Amino acid sequence: MTTAPEEYDVIVVGAGPTGENVADRTAAAGLRTVVVESELVGGECSYWACMPSKALLRPVAALAGARGVAGAREAVGGALDPAAVLARRDSFTSHWRDDGQVKWLRDTGIELVRGHGRLAGERKVTVEGEDGSERLLTARYAVAVCTGSRPVLPPDVPGLAEARPWTNREATGSPAVPGRLAVVGGGVVGVEMATAWRALGSEVVLLVRGEGLLPRMEPFAGELVAEGLRAAGVDVRFGVSVTAVERVDGGGEVTLVLEDGERLAADEVLYATGRAPRTADVGLEQVGLKPGAWLDVDDSCTVLGVDGDWLYAAGDVNHRALLTHQGKYQARITGAAIVARAQRRPLDTARWGAHAASADSAGAPQVVFTEPEVAAVGLTLEAAERAGLRVTTVDHDLGAVAGASLYGDDYRGKARVVFDLDRQVLVGASFVGPGVAELLHSATVAVVGEVPIDRLWHAVPAYPTISEVWLRLLEGCRG
Numbered sequence: 001m002t003t004a005p006e007e008y009d010v011i012v013v014g015a016g017p018t019g020e021n022v023a024d025r026t027a028a029a030g031l032r033t034v035v036v037e038s039e040l041v042g043g044e045c046s047y048w049a050c051m052p053s054k055a056l057l058r059p060v061a062a063l064a065g066a067r068g069v070a071g072a073r074e075a076v077g078g079a080l081d082p083a084a085v086l087a088r089r090d091s092f093t094s095h096w097r098d099d100g101q102v103k104w105l106r107d108t109g110i111e112l113v114r115g116h117g118r119l120a121g122e123r124k125v126t127v128e129g130e131d132g133s134e135r136l137l138t139a140r141y142a143v144a145v146c147t148g149s150r151p152v153l154p155p156d157v158p159g160l161a162e163a164r165p166w167t168n169r170e171a172t173g174s175p176a177v178p179g180r181l182a183v184v185g186g187g188v189v190g191v192e193m194a195t196a197w198r199a200l201g202s203e204v205v206l207l208v209r210g211e212g213l214l215p216r217m218e219p220f221a222g223e224l225v226a227e228g229l230r231a232a233g234v235d236v237r238f239g240v241s242v243t244a245v246e247r248v249d250g251g252g253e254v255t256l257v258l259e260d261g262e263r264l265a266a267d268e269v270l271y272a273t274g275r276a277p278r279t280a281d282v283g284l285e286q287v288g289l290k291p292g293a294w295l296d297v298d299d300s301c302t303v304l305g306v307d308g309d310w311l312y313a314a315g316d317v318n319h320r321a322l323l324t325h326q327g328k329y330q331a332r333i334t335g336a337a338i339v340a341r342a343q344r345r346p347l348d349t350a351r352w353g354a355h356a357a358s359a360d361s362a363g364a365p366q367v368v369f370t371e372p373e374v375a376a377v378g379l380t381l382e383a384a385e386r387a388g389l390r391v392t393t394v395d396h397d398l399g400a401v402a403g404a405s406l407y408g409d410d411y412r413g414k415a416r417v418v419f420d421l422d423r424q425v426l427v428g429a430s431f432v433g434p435g436v437a438e439l440l441h442s443a444t445v446a447v448v449g450e451v452p453i454d455r456l457w458h459a460v461p462a463y464p465t466i467s468e469v470w471l472r473l474l475e476g477c478r479g
């Protein structure tokens with residue numbers, strides 16, 4: 001039985017990083033906001049994605065950092081301590097409890113309704129509780145769908161579902177280190193998890209159907225990461241397809257049958273083959289949209305194809321950029337748009353306006369926490385050319401930078417900027433090498449700020465840091 005409608009100003013469905021930030025913005029503006037969550041407040045990112053994966057990877061980088069410097073190397077003879085690494089990971093996920101996040105909601109004045117949310121018409125959401133009870137919530141101004149994404153398994157591999165493959169949840173949450181781990185997929189999850197579990201002691205084989213890793217990044221990123229994985233002992237194989245998976249009696253070892261007939265045994269198999277939107281059961285049919293689809297939005301994150309400008313979708317679910325920081329950015333834009341419309345103020349949706357998530361396409365940064373790290377922002381050369389821009393690239397060997405050679409002995413790495421010849425600004429930058437993650441924000445500011453190259457010339461990097469690579473890159477752009 002559905003209870004009497006409960007009225008709010010704003011309803012947010014999904015309390016991942018995106019939903020939390022939409023609610024934060026609208027509540028801060030004085031709008032009565034409720035968040036609906038079916039699992040844990042904090043979402044995939046906090047419990048089965050960013051946080052646990054980076055908690056697994058940070059010790060790998062710390063050890064590699066020490067091993068890369070003579071004098072420090074001698075102090076670190078052993079391998080990682082898996083029990084300590086897993087315990088640290090568990091503490092970063094708060095042992096998969098969301099009390100801390102729930103307290104934050106409460107302290108911020110945001111109400112929480114636990115259960116499965118579904119759109120039930122214009123500005124209406126029903127919430128099905130665990131006990132089957134149903135509540136009807138209505139919104140005076142807006143509903144934001146922030147339900148995220150889930151892993152996709154290829155539908156055409158016999159035996160896969162029965163073999164209980166790992167997805168990102170098991171790969172980030174496993175309480176034990178498998179002896180042998182097969183990883184399918186050469187995207188970000190595949191390379192990061194291959195890095196982590198190999199360092200924790202698993203024998204790892206990485207099976208990639210294409211010819212390189214990280215296909216959306218500059219080609220040298222995938223090449224250097226493949227080199228790093230192989231140096232760590234990962235068996236990286238390209239041009240390989242899995243045609244069937246078998247796990248006898250539902251337990252024991254798993255066997256992967258490859259296209260050429262080879263049978264590969266492992267203890268676990270991780271499928272890291274991409275994401276699908278969590279929209280199959282959120283009531284999209286009630287508002288004339290197709291269940292299971294990514295939600296198409298405009299730059300203010302208002303859902304296209306629904307009248308009245310009351311329905312928003314932000315974060316993974318709109319497929320603009322599947323990254324926590326971009327989801328939180330979209331949340332800030334969405335929150336501002338909801339507040340402006342509630343106050344009957346016009347939206348500023350011009351490029352880089354207060355209500356336009358322009359950076360999603362022009363300046364979204366990403367760090368891949370492998371050994372070596374990859375840090376990239378904006379467009380690759382290929383993407384810039386596809387967009388019809390007249391560009392040139394400047395590449396530089398990071399190992400030739402004084403700060404890099406101090407950072408680690410025999411430092412290997414590479415940097416590239418993509419330079420727009422017509423506008424004289426950078427439209428993309430990529431760095432690969434140990435410790436490059438913290439270099440990235442300088443590039444993000446340059447790309448998003450569209451800083452003219454002649455002004456960037458005056459941004460002096462400190463000596464002796466890896467950032468001095470900027471000097472060589474800018475020299476190359478100025479010709």
Ligand SMILES: Cc1cc2nc3c(=O)[nH]c(=O)nc-3n(C[C@H](O)[C@H](O)[C@H](O)COP(=O)(O)OP(=O)(O)OC[C@H]3O[C@@H](n4cnc5c(N)ncnc54)[C@H](O)[C@@H]3O)c2cc1C
Pocket residue numbers: 013014015016017018019036037038039040041042043044045046048049050051053054115116117118146147148149168172189278281282314315316317321322323324325326327
């Ligand atoms: C292994 C892995 C590592 C990653 N590492 C990084 C990283 O280092 N950096 C980075 O930027 N990104 C990373 N990502 C991507 C990042 O996790 C996502 O971009 C981010 O979680 C998206 O946030 P979101 O709020 O849109 O969705 P989610 O975090 O998925 O949250 C959605 C929430 O909605 C809830 N929900 C869904 N349906 C309903 C419903 N019907 N009713 C109520 N609640 C519902 C879910 O339970 C969930 O809590 C990683 C992803 C993976 C898989």
Ligand SMILES: NC(=O)c1ccc[n+]([C@@H]2O[C@H](COP(=O)([O-])OP(=O)(O)OC[C@H]3O[C@@H](n4cnc5c(N)ncnc54)[C@H](O)[C@@H]3O)[C@@H](O)[C@H]2O)c1
Pocket residue numbers: 154184185186187188189190192208209210214215272273274275322323366367368369
């Ligand atoms: N550090 C980070 O920022 C970080 C870390 C992990 C994940 N993420 C985000 O999460 C998202 C999901 O990551 P992901 O690695 O699952 O997806 P992805 O799209 O990055 O990579 C999936 C890979 O699997 C391959 N693939 C697809 N179907 C296949 C099949 N049937 N057989 C073999 N290979 C197949 C694809 O070609 C692709 O290379 C990404 O978009 C990423 O942005 C970010």
